[in-house]
């Protein structure tokens with residue numbers, strides 16, 4: 151399943167970041183999901199919750215997905231969010247951003 155691999159990658163990335171920062175708990179994992187990434191954020195959250203279930207580091211954590219608009223560029227100089235047709239010249243614009251799924255921030259708690 152596509153979403154499972156994504157959820158697992160997000161978990162692994164967040165876990166690595168948490169351990170590097172000596173976290174005792176992960177509170178929140180913020181993720182940007184490109185509109186063209188072809189994933190269902192709700193399903194990623196659902197799977198993330200299953201994957202992290204047995205990990206005490208993540209017992210209180212939530213995954214927050216933020217949808218990010220696509221960014222496109224055209225040879226005519228157009229830059230914007232139109233994916234299918236360039237509004238200035240009618241050509242097919244190139245997709246610059248919008249396919250990626252990235253962890254933007256991991257909020258952690260460190261015990262004294």
Ligand SMILES: [Zn+2]
Pocket residue numbers: 224225226227228236237238239240241
């Ligand atoms: Zn154009």
